[in-house]
Amino acid sequence: MDFSIILPAKDEEQGLAVTLPSLKKKYPRAEIIVVDDGSSDGTLVICEQHDVVVVSHPYSKGNGAAIKSGARAATTEYLVFMDADGQHDPRDVERLVAKLEEGYDLVVGARSGRHSQASFARWSANNFYNKLASWMVNRRIDDLTSGFRAVDRKKFLSFLYLLPNGFSYPTTSTMAFFRAGYSVGFVPIDVAQRLGKSHVSLLRDGVRFFLIIFKIGTLYSPLKVYFPTAFFMAGLGIANYVVANLSAGTLRFTNMSTLLILTGMIIFLIGLLSEQITNLQYKDSKDE
Incomplete structure (x- = not known):
């Protein structure tokens, strides 16, 4: 299948140094796009060493903005979004793409159990999101907020105006696809400990918790x-x-x-x- 792998990155030189060689080796024909969201470390240097497509933001605009830039720059029929911090296993890319081939429009890598990256508070919040969203759409949603996902590019671009520039783009895109009547599937994945410093803050995430609750409702019904x-x-x-x-x-x-x-x-x-x-x-x- 013809697909692009998009990695939003802000100061992710450690993760990219591990992830890019693995992606290049396993998917030599895939279009790999790294969106540099105003990094101040060696992110660009790592990208140059591995000969991948780079889209650079002059300043940090947010994870959602990086996702949108990557989607616009892609030239293939299908898109795979994954984190650049080493959490996601490159071998799972083909599992998500295979699910797309079954007729799904959006496939989400659903983190199983309490993943290593999540504190108890974040894990509890994610479980609450999943249950609330499942009730909204009358279908089980295994992971609403996972950033590891594969999607039909044309359908994804049609919802670009809805996506925020911040971190809640997974929630928005998932609910938008359900609302439009598209097929959404889930593939169980494991995640590793991230490499480098996390960009998550307790205060900002606490506010985001309440905003996502309202967004789930307003995006669907x-x-x-x-x-x-x-x-x-x-x-x-x-x-x-x-x-x-x-x-x-x-x-x-x-x-x-x-x-x-x-x-x-x-x-x-x-x-x-x-x-x-x-x-x-x-x-x-x-x-x-």
Whole structure:
């Protein structure tokens, strides 16, 4: 199969020094693209030594921006995205590509168990994402946030406008493919300890945790998230009304009952509006 291997890299000379020789040896005919996202170490030197295509950013734009640059630069029919830090086994590339040949449009390398790169907090967050996304799409999602994935290039390019420049591009692309009705598959993989310094921060990841939760909903079916919340708030208002009247012996709405019921109604209407906006967002999605 005709495919490109894209590696976003920011100060990843250690990982690339190990990963690139292995990729070149195992896939000599593949187009290998390294997107240098404003590195200040020897990333470019390593790339020159192994004769790969390099796309350079003059400054760091983020992992998602690097992914988009790599996808635009690729010239093949299929794309394989993998980390440049040595976590991913190059031998798994052919397993993901083989899954594409079975008729899938997007194939994700699903990390099994608690992978070595993840702290307990990140592992717990990823499990929460997987369960929430699985509930949203009514299909089991083994790994929503894995950056190791293979995809049909034309279909991926049609969603490029949705992808953020930061680290949540895997979540966005996975939910977008499900929303558009494309076939998404998962292949179990193992990951190794990364080489070099991690670019993850606890504070930034904590904020990202909440943003990804909302993104999952807005990318697939907002009403599926908003409606239970609206129902819960309105239910609290009705419960407050019943309790207040039982204790006071009069039939009247308290300020709290009114506030809770109106809050539920507003949340429902916001969800309904978001649902319509989401439908418009995907209306013109098509292969380029």
